[in-house]
Amino acid sequence: MKKFKSYKVLCLTLGLGIALSSTALNAASLTKTLKAVYSNIAISYNGQLKPLSAEPFMVNGTTYVPLRAVSEIMGANVNWANNTVYISSQASSTVSSQQEIAAKNFEIASLKQQLDLAKRELELYKGTGTDGSNLTNTSLSSTLSKIEKEYASDHNIDWEFNLKLVSSRLELTVSYDSRYDSSDFAKLSESKRKQFIKEICYDIANLHKDTEIRGVLKDSRTDKEIASYRYSKTGTYTYEEASYLSLSDFQKELESDYKNINTIGFSIPINYIDLTERNNVLTVTLTTNLRTNLTDRRSDWNNLTSDNKRDLRYFLDKIIADVKAEYSNYDDIICVIKDSSFGTIGSYENRSIYTYTVNTN
DSSP states (O other): OOBOSOOOEEEOOSOOOSSBSSSOOOOSSOOOOOOOBBOOOEEEETTEEEOOSSOOEEETTEEEOOHHHHHHHTTEEEEEETTEEEEEEOGGGHHHHHHHHHHHHHHHHHHHHHHHHHHHHHHHHOOSSSSSSSOSHHHHHHHHHHHHHHHTTGGGOOOEEEEEEETTEEEEEEEEOHHHHHHHHHTSOHHHHHHHHHHHHHHHHHHSTTOOEEEEEEETTTTEEEEEEEEOTTOOEEEEEOSOOOHHHHHHHHHHHOOEEOSSSSOEEEEEEEEEEETTEEEEEEEEOSBOSSOBOHHHHHTOOHHHHHHHHHHHHHHHHHHHHHOOOOSEEEEEEEETTTEEEEEEETTEEEEOOOOOO
8 A cells, every 4th residue: 555755643642542533433343345555653751752563554534543552652561362452551551660670760870970980090091092193191100201301491482281191182381480481481482482392293203103292381470370281193283372471571671582673674672672562553663773872873873775765664564463463353453663762763664664754953
């Protein structure tokens, strides 16, 4: 017989009946030819679909389901004898079933407890059986010793390292103590910090192949996270610093990296650098001295060539790139050059460089 694609769910929420119709069939012995329609009818009991040994069907708009299967779904026994269907309730077995359920629940709880214990033990003794290679506790200790020997005093900072296996990857924590190394750490630009961590991860990856490395760079005194990083199994490296530096802190970094303007055919000192923000625009102000007791660069500044100005723009581009690496959320970053005696002598905005004539009298 042809089955229709429509899908019906019969919910057993009414009392059990032999036929789901208000019209009962004649019980007398007779033979009729009926046309049954199968429509993928399903049975749902207490919100759950139940499989049946025989598929329900429809005759003249009335749905018929197998009595034994439906009764057993609802917890009753069905027997056939002497041309009579006998249905009996299983309520008498309810107490024993509840006891069995309670026993099973206790067994499940015990198994969960054992599983949690096994997980804790695994955390203590893990070191083999991961996707990577050479990940025993002994090998990790050896790697840590090599890293400490190679990098412990780089950039004149007393670095501390911690390396451990977590799941199937290595966790590397690199830290310094700002009580003792704050000034030396401030001399490191973000690009230098990024490269420093990358070199360490590269060395670790060579010793423990096919293993992902993740970690953080932090200040052990404040427990402040400075950066997070990831070195994948394929050698892909990502490094992201938190916005932990205030403008004044970052000014010190810039002053440490840029002490002179020396790309314009002569050199003038940078006394200090100011960072100010307004309307989501960050201004970098370089304050210098064209005239000192030893030199007077006012005429040189007034006579900058186009090549000098181009090189000055490249110099300021580098400073802006460092600032953007630390503060990328500003709409624009501009540079201003001031002389401590003569005021503003130059500016750089929207890729255009401007220089202003200084009085030489």
